[in-house]
Each structure stands twice: as C-alpha cells, then as structure tokens.
Amino acid sequence: MNIRRQSLELRPDPRRVLLRPFMASVVVKPTGHAEPSRRLLDVLARVLMLDDAAVQATLDGVLAEFHDRHEDIRAIFLDRFAKMAPLLPIDRTLDESRRLLIGSYFTNEYSLESSALFNPSIVPAPDQSGLDPGELRFVLSLRATGEGHISSVTFRSGVAGTDGQLRLDPVSKFVHAPRPEPAARYDLKLFRRKLYEMGIDRRMAQQATSELPDSFCMSELVMRITRLRREGLEPEVLRAGEQALLLAEANYTVRFKDGLDMSEKVIFPFSPLESNGIEDARFVRFTEDDGSCMYYATYTAYNGSVVFPQILQTRDFSEFRTSTLNGPAVRDKGLALFPRKINGLYAMLGRQDGENIHLMYSDHPHFWYESRVIVRPSQPWEFTQLGNCGSPIETEAGWLVLTHGVGPMRKYCIGAVLLDRDDPSVVIGRLHEPLLGPAPDEREGYVPNVVYSCGSLVHDGVLILPYAVSDTATRFASIPLDELIGALHAE
Template sequence: MTLESELVTRHPLTLTADPDRVIAKLFLHGEEGAEARSRAGGIVDRALALTDDEVAGLVAALLDRFEPRHLDYQGALARHAAIVAPRVRAPEELSPARMLLLGACFTAEYAVEGASVTNPSAVAHPDQSGLPPGALRVVLSLRAIGEGHLSSIGFAVGVLGPGPTVRLEPRTGPLTTGREIPVAWERGRLRDLLAEHGLDDEVTHSVLDALDRSPAGGGLEPAFANMPADLLRRPQAAGILAGIRAIAGSLRGVEFPVDSALAQRVLWPTVASESNGMEDARFVRFTAPDGAVDYRATYTAYDGAEIMPRLLTSPDLRIFTSSPLTGSAAQNKGMALFPRPVGGRHLALCRSDGETTGLTASDDGLVWEPPRSVHKPRAPFELIQVGNCGAPIETPAGWLVLTHGVGPMRTYTIGALLLDLEDPSTVVAALPEPLLTPIRTEAAGYVPNVVYSCGGLVHDGRLWLPYGIGDSRVGMASVPVSALLARMTRQA
C-alpha cells in the first residue's frame, strides 16, 4: 500500500474558477490586435459629438449595470478618461457625465478567473479572532488565469479544524486592484541594480549623483532634467535614460481599501516585466531576528518572452511592495523563501537551471548568491525535473520541503524532502514515493496530469496541502506529519 492511499486524506473541498470575478481594466483599442496606429482619436471625437441627453442616458445605463460589479467603478472610469483626456482640446470643460462616458469607452471588464484558478499557497491569516479552540484561519493565494493566459494573484480564506476538517469562506463582493502608492528606492540598492544591468556609465552616474543630492523622495524626472547637455548629446544617452527609467520603475507599491475583504483583492500586473502575468506566488509568514513578522512571497513575472522572479512584501496583506530580485540564483521559476533567517542569512530554494532544486543565500533578501545543488532528478516520478512546492516548513526534525517532480508524459507529482535545520544544504531524508499523484478524477484539466502546490502549512499535527489540479481548480489534502516523517528514508 502506498503512503498516498494509506495516509493522505483528500478533503471534499474544491475551489473552482468564478467568471463573475471581474475587474474594470484599461482597454486601449487596437492594442489587442497589435495595430500600428491608435484608434483613440476617432473614439474620443464620436463620444464628444453625442448630445447631453444621449450622454446622460448612456451613463445612467452604465452605472446601473456595472457599478454593483466593481469597487469604485466611477473612480476607475475617471482614471481611464484622464489617460485619453489630452486628446480633448479643453477637458476641464467636459461635464462629469461626459468624462465618465469617455472613461467607459476605454474600459473593459476582465474576468481574472475566466480560464482557471490554480497553484495555491497557504499561510496563517493575520486575523485569528472569533475561532473555536483548535481552529486556524488561513489565507490561500491563488494563481488566477484569464483571457490570453494572463495571470494575476488572488486570495481565498479558509478555516482548518478543529480536528481534520477544512472549510472555505465565501468569496463574495466586487474585486479591487487597489491603488498605486509611491515607494522610494534605497539609493545604494538602485545603484547596484543598474550596474547589474550594465548601466555603469557617465549618464547613469550623473543621474545617481543628482538623486543623491536631491531631497528625500526626490524623483527621477528632476535628475533627468538637470543632466549636463554634453551628456544628453551622446548617441547612447536616450537608450541609457530609458533603461534607467525602466529599472527604477520596477519598484511598485499597491494599497487596498481598508474596508475590502481579502478575497476581494487582486494583485494585478503593474510593471513591464510582468505584463503577461504574475504566476505562482509562494507566500510565507516571515519572522525576522527581532521577532517582527510580515508576509513575503516570491512569484514569477512574465512579459510574454522572458520570466524572472520578483518579491512581494506586506505587513498585513493589504499594503504590498513588489520589487525585483537579482543575482545568479534569481534566474528561473520557483524560488521559495525560508520563513526565517538561518545562520544570520536569508535562504531560499530555487531551480536556476530549470531542473534541479538548489539552495541560495542572501544578506538582504534581494540579491541572491549562486546556488548549491540540493536535490537532482533521480526517482522515476521526477525524471524530467524537480523543484519545490513552496516555502520550507520548520519542524523539530528538520525543514520539511514539499517538492514537485515531473515524470514521463509530463505528469506532475508532489513529494517531500527533509533538510537539516542548521545546514539546509544537507538532505536528511527523502520520501521514496510521491505524496500526491493525479488520480483518475484529477487527470483532466487546462494542463492535464498535474498536481502542484505553492506551499502548505502544519496545523495541529497535520500537514495541510492546498494543491492545483490540472491547472484548473484547487483541492485540499492533509497528512499527519509524524506519519509522513516516518515514511521518509534517511539519506547517507
């Protein structure tokens, strides 16, 4: 009898995609077909040619139909109208109703889960009030996939226990993508990041020097404006300034309304490197040496051609900062942070070569050193590649690492390793068989033959494992930790 059939419990819980979960997204006509010219001018002219009565009727119908489906619907229309307002000779003379109509002409609903929802991770919720003894409220991060295979990060809330039970709280209410908030670079960090991208020239140093001399919070534009004319005349100056602007713009902050529920919040792509999606967030509740706690997650940014890992940090899962990760280990999918420093350093699992689980270290959690190999493809169920399924989980016996293995017919299974607590580069034990495989009812999906997780947690002696099924839906499994550790084989 296998461990899976003997010890693993698949709970009668399935989270599926909900196409009613929509956001009001900027829609610039022609972009969806990569047209060479903008169609905005003609659309604006036609909207301005309508009579006031026609505008009033259209806006009333829009508000009646769409306002209940969105948080701050009128605010979204106003922001989108402001983007095309420069095409209007005197936008300040437009009535509020006509501005709303103009915004609606450049807005479309986007179903964030129109295709599927998958690849969850689980962390303890910041609010544990109102629960019976033995219960734990958890946050599930979700990869939501919509039209065009565009991924964003959503959330669900569940309750584990008391005992071996789990339930999901309703995911109700309109969604919000929050509002962008300013985030200031630490100047030395920006300097190092520019140098890593090959921007270590006189134009760059002139900009950085101007930033160093500017007041706290001073932006790039004044630094650009004060550049010496001789440097601006250099043929490469325009490209260098564009590169500086792109890298400096890769640090973003977003804040969600105080009265929004966690399940209403959607982390939506905001920087060029993630323009085609934010994939597979691996959340962890991180404890610093001084005892301070926050939430962190690595995720994969995809721009349609290249992928790169990025970092999310949040004190409360309402305000988030998204920043780039650099270094030789930050080169592929699947970085997973340890929940605390080990030996005074930040550690992470990675898969820099695309097929091997490695261990990397960092002084600041942003710049990552070359990885050391921890676990290579070896068993029959991991012949193609191996990687992690989320952040290592600390147990008295060692760091419990959930793994994914890809075998013949691109079948994904979930396994487990145990790493030494003091030296996580040492594998203490390994599960000789999969912990979870796609059973017959889990074989079909958007991507067939896949079970995959971005992180579980331990509660009340059980490992709780939310997992994606066929990149289409989410299930929940659990297994007693003691039984799992007992089935692992000690490594020489």
C-alpha cells in the same frame, strides 16, 4: 500513510470581473513624448458630438447594465478620464456625465479566472482574533488566469480546525485592484546596486542618477530622465536612464483601500516586466531577527517573452511592495524563501538549471550570487525535472520541503524531502514514491496529469496541502505530520 483529500474545491468563476483600461490611449514617440492615439481622438470626437440628452441616455444605459457588478464604477470611469485628460485636445470644461461616458469607452471588464484558478500557497493570517481554541485563520493565495493567458494573484481566507479540516470564508462577487503609492521612496544606494547587477556600467548609472537625493520617488526619477533626454547626453547615459526607469517601474508599492474582504483583492500585472502575468506566487511568513513577521512571496513576472524572478512583501495584505531579484543565482522559476534566517543569512531554494533543487544564501533578500545543487532527480517519476512546491516548513525533525517531480508523459507528482535544520544542504530524508499524484478525476484540465502546489503549512500536527489540479482548479489534502516524517526517515 493516511492522506485525506478533502471535499473542498475552488474552480474558476468567470463572473469575477475586474475593470481594466481598454484600448491603447497613447503613442510614445522615440523621444519619450506621449501623444494621444488616432483611435482615442476619433472616439473622443464622436462622444463630444453627442448632445446632452444622448450623453445622459447612453450613460444611464451603461450604469444600469454594469453598476451592480462593481462597487465603485463611477469613480473608476472618472479616474480613467482623468488619466487621459492631459492628452486630450479639449477646449472646454466637460460636465460629469460626459466625463463618465468618455471614461466608460476606455474601460472594459476582465474576467480574472475565466481559464484557471490554481497553484495555491497558504500562510497563517496576520489576524488570529475571534477563533475557537485550536483554530487557525489562514490566507490562501491563488494564480488566477483569464483572457490572453494573463495571470494575477487573488486571495481567499478561511479557518483550519484541530483535525486539519478546512472551511473557507464566503467569496465576494466584487473584485478590486490596489492603487499605486505615488509617494513610495527608493533608496538610491540600493537602486544603483540593482542597476549594476543589470549590467549597467557603473559610471553611466551614477551619471544617470546623479541629481537624485538619497531617498527619491518616481516623479523625481521621471524628471531626471526627462532632463537627460533634453540635454542630449551620450547615448550610453540615456540608455542607463531608460533602464533606471524600467527598474523603478518594476520596484513599486501598491495599496488596497480599507475594508476589503480578502477575496475582493487581486494583484494584477502592474509593471512592463509582468505585462503578461504574475505567476506562481510562493508566500511565506518570515520571522525577522527581532521576532516580528513579514510575509514574502517570490513569483515569476512574464512580459510575453522573458521571465523575471520578483519578490513582494507585506505585513497586512493591504500594502504590497514589489522588488526585483538580482544576481547571477536568480535564474529560472520556482524560488522559495526559507521562513527565517539560517546562521545569520537569508536562505532560498531554486531550480537554476531547470532540473535540480538548489540552495543559496544571501545577506539581503533581493541579491543572490551563488547556488549549489542539494537534491537531484533519483526516481523515475521525477527524472525529467525536480523543483520545490513552496517554502520549506520548519519541524523538530528538520526542514520539510514538498517537491514536484515530472516523469513520463509530463506527469507531475508531489514528493517530499527532509533537510537538516542547521545545514539545509544535508538531505536527511526523502520519499521514494510520490506523496500525491493526479487521481483519476484530477487528470483532465488545461494541462493534463498535473498536481502542483506553491506552499503548504502545518497546523496542530497536520500538514495542510492545497494543490492545483491539472492547471485548472484547486483542491486540498491533509496528512498527519508524524506519519510523513516517519516515512521520510524510513526511506
């Protein structure tokens, strides 16, 4: 089989930094009341003691050192101050320079990809205008890992030619996080269904959310929870209310400001469930029943001790809606959604038992109740565990699923299976040997002896496979689709 490793490589760049809140600024009491931390008050007091000249001189120094690293640093400093202002015991109006300086003390730079830039997935871009015949514009998602091993989702863009050769667009030196959409609405019926799936007693869940309208926003839920705390209701109702708040925080919408380059966008952990990372996003362009397209991405949220499967969706890579995945079949990592419904149902692959590839169906992309094993490890290079390397790709021959297998010495290789188009539980082809393994110059890294991918695509008869190199960097390979399908049928 003609497997061509391309010369392109994406390596982590520690210069790509995002402005993040610094220092815990509030202490939340058991009653839910938030108070400023002692440290925050101490820092604030010191800044307030400075005279105007010292404030301006210090601020000028900060801006001179950092302004060329961030496009909107002044706005971020002011926003940071505004978020803390209600907690601050200030009895006078502060001038802008002092507000900017206070904001800077509670802001720091975070190097998104100082440790790794890996586990890519690739999808056709929403905008295909301005291309030469036979070209395809794509969006590449990557897992960026920085200080504290916190992972986020970052993006690149580029164009695939007719021969599968790729060219990547220039990468901006600036990085931007999206803003939460405060007016985002929650459907009460769907929200309660998710509470039930979390194991919350139905009566308690209904009582905790009883005063909410059929479509509500976060502020309305917060007001309801505040009333529950004040009313001193039975503890079970209060717990249901607190769980409702956590659920709402994990189901959120964010939007990037207009005009950003794809490489400037980063989805950083936002909710408590993902405080320690957004891991291994598997993007897929999903075709709806009416022919319209929605991009979905399953990912693993990590809070430092427990993993939570999540799903996000977008039509334009500007607004993203993140939702929890619920149901007993939602377990472990590596869920991958099929790019369309099959026999009227959503379909998804998973690895619920940690070893085998499972198939599941659902009438709703957020709820999954049953799964069945369809592919088990059969070759020595995959005896430890077997999982997918992204969403299935529909071909005339069947559903092409790239897999990852773990063998001796925890070596990861990429394989492939072919599933029936009408009944994906039927395996009609399988590679007995790896499609791709770590080359000699790909073995060293944060996790040695690993090649891995979260998604590939087919363009002009060529499989374009972005893959991670030992959990550190990202490379690209291209394989003629007919040769791969032929090998799958032959074996």
